Amino acid sequence: xxxxxPATLARPSRRRHAPHxxxxxxxxxxxxxxxxxxxxxxxxxxxxxxxxGPNSINVLMVNxxxxxxxxxxxxxHFTAETGVSVNFTVLPENDVRDKISQEFSSQxxxxxxxxxxxxxxxxxxxxQWIAPLDDYVAADPGxxxxxxxxxxxxxxxxxxxxxxxxxxxxxxxxxxxxxxxLADAGIEMPAKPTWxxxxxIAAKVDGAQPGMAGICLRGQPGWGQLFAPLTTVVNxxxxxxxxxxxxxxxxxxEFRKATQFYVDLVRAHGEVGAPQAGFTECLNNLEQxxxxxxxxxxxxxxxxxxxxxxxxxxxxxxxxxxxxTQSAGWLYAWSWSIQQASHKKDAAWRFISWASSRKxxxxxxxxxxxxxxxxxxxxxxxxxxxxxAQASAFAEPTLAAxxxxxxxxxxxxxxxxxxxxxxxxxxxxDLATQVSQDVSSAIAGRMTVDEALKRGQQLAxxxxxxxxxxxxx
Numbered sequence: 001x002x003x004x005x006p007a008t009l010a011r012p013s014r015r016r017h018a019p020h021x022x023x024x025x026x027x028x029x030x031x032x033x034x035x036x037x038x039x040x041x042x043x044x045x046x047x048x049x050x051x052x053g054p055n056s057i058n059v060l061m062v063n064x065x066x067x068x069x070x071x072x073x074x075x076x077h078f079t080a081e082t083g084v085s086v087n088f089t090v091l092p093e094n095d096v097r098d099k100i101s102q103e104f105s106s107q108x109x110x111x112x113x114x115x116x117x118x119x120x121x122x123x124x125x126x127x128q129w130i131a132p133l134d135d136y137v138a139a140d141p142g143x144x145x146x147x148x149x150x151x152x153x154x155x156x157x158x159x160x161x162x163x164x165x166x167x168x169x170x171x172x173x174x175x176x177x178x179x180x181x182l183a184d185a186g187i188e189m190p191a192k193p194t195w196x197x198x199x200x201i202a203a204k205v206d207g208a209q210p211g212m213a214g215i216c217l218r219g220q221p222g223w224g225q226l227f228a229p230l231t232t233v234v235n236x237x238x239x240x241x242x243x244x245x246x247x248x249x250x251x252x253x254e255f256r257k258a259t260q261f262y263v264d265l266v267r268a269h270g271e272v273g274a275p276q277a278g279f280t281e282c283l284n285n286l287e288q289x290x291x292x293x294x295x296x297x298x299x300x301x302x303x304x305x306x307x308x309x310x311x312x313x314x315x316x317x318x319x320x321x322x323x324x325t326q327s328a329g330w331l332y333a334w335s336w337s338i339q340q341a342s343h344k345k346d347a348a349w350r351f352i353s354w355a356s357s358r359k360x361x362x363x364x365x366x367x368x369x370x371x372x373x374x375x376x377x378x379x380x381x382x383x384x385x386x387x388x389a390q391a392s393a394f395a396e397p398t399l400a401a402x403x404x405x406x407x408x409x410x411x412x413x414x415x416x417x418x419x420x421x422x423x424x425x426x427x428x429x430d431l432a433t434q435v436s437q438d439v440s441s442a443i444a445g446r447m448t449v450d451e452a453l454k455r456g457q458q459l460a461x462x463x464x465x466x467x468x469x470x471x472x473x
Contacts, residue, residue: 056085061115104129109341112348118155125158130337132162136349166356170333170376172401177293202269205292214269216291220278223432234258235411236328244414246467248460275444301394317397327404330421
């Protein structure tokens with residue numbers, strides 16, 4: 001999500017899976033139809049497409065603030081310039097994922113464009129639910145695909161090398177810390193810290209101010225809550241969910257060492273209520289002086305540096321901590337895709353070209369303020385003096401984090417599927433959410449890490465077996 005609006009960060013599911021222990025996961029065909037259940041919802045509204053003339057398109061999108069800004073600007077600018085009217089259906093994240101999954105899997109053609117993330121797009125491309133965009137990009141040099149950050153283009157491409165989505169905004173992850181607190185303790189934060197250095201600093205600044213924890217780390221169950229940061233820790237500790245040949249590795253020494261480190265760190269020097277803490281809770285903790293450090297999404301910086309923030313100007317931003325890898329930041333993007341069944345692909349591309357353009361960013365900046373620009377996708381954004389005047393504290397480390405992200409090679413060994421903070425297969429949301437339940441319990445002290453990962457290995461084995469069976473046929 002863009003750094004200016006971190007409160008809208010697209011976060012996967014907070015839903016709880018009741019069973020603990022061995023739970024057989026749903027087959028991939030079933031999981032693919034319920035991807036909507038993988039992201040946390042937020043307040044919004046629904047409705048369906050209206051109209052359907054030759055000069056109109058139907059767009060199904062998530063109801064975060066940047067998308068709502070776009071909805072408000074579309075008629076006066078896009079429609080006035082192109083003659084193409086846009087009928088928006090705007091839903092909370094859980095609901096929109098559900099509706100997109102149902103609509104695109106059935107290829108009903110009711111919607112021409114929808115918002116998908118870099119998790120769904122490769123999966124939908126394999127199923128031929130979305131249309132390749134390469135020909136449209138080639139015929140539209142003004143769009144300037146070369147200006148799109150390379151990791152975004154890579155993460156929105158299919159196995160066939162074709163492009164299936166264009167980013168509206170994007171994010172990576174980095175370490176945020178209180179410069180004043182570390183300075184008072186005589187500590188200098190390395191530009192590229194290791195996790196051990198972070199743990200040592202957390203111990204030294206824990207309690208530096210009344211009620212201040214050394215660090216805030218997500219402990220809330222969910223594949224995109226706890227396991228968004230934790231999977232990046234697993235990667236840099238040399239672990240992986242699966243080997244290239246689909247052998248589950250959840251109870252491997254590397255996965256166990258990374259998880260034990262994370263659990264020990266948050267238990268020893270983390271925030272109060274860590275097992276229930278997600279993105280929002282950690283953001284509030286850092287803003288309110290209840291944590292000295294936080295490892296999380298680059299998009300959080302916009303809130304920390306916003307007018308009225310009690311920590312504005314007090315936060316430093318450095319690369320995601322590492323152990324064995326050169327970088328460890330994740331990659332996420334809300335993006336636009338065209339339904340394969342759409343009969344209005346040309347008009348749909350005109351909308352996408354406008355909505356993801358540099359021109360649109362400048363429109364938002366001039367009319368709504370540069371704090372509301374959907375950033376994190378274009379190189380040119382990070383040389384724009386108007387944007388940098390708003391984002392100077394975090395623009396450079398955000399860009400560096402996104403550029404260093406490699407969804408095809410995020411760890412110490414080859415992977416069977418792309419993804420940094422996730423494995424890009426339909427089964428992953430259910431798998432990681434269920435494993436996260438037990439890891440969160442370990443943070444709460446209700447079970448050991450070994451117990452948690454033993455159960456997780458059984459679940460991961462179920463998934464791996466299916467893929468090994470497919471590849472052996």
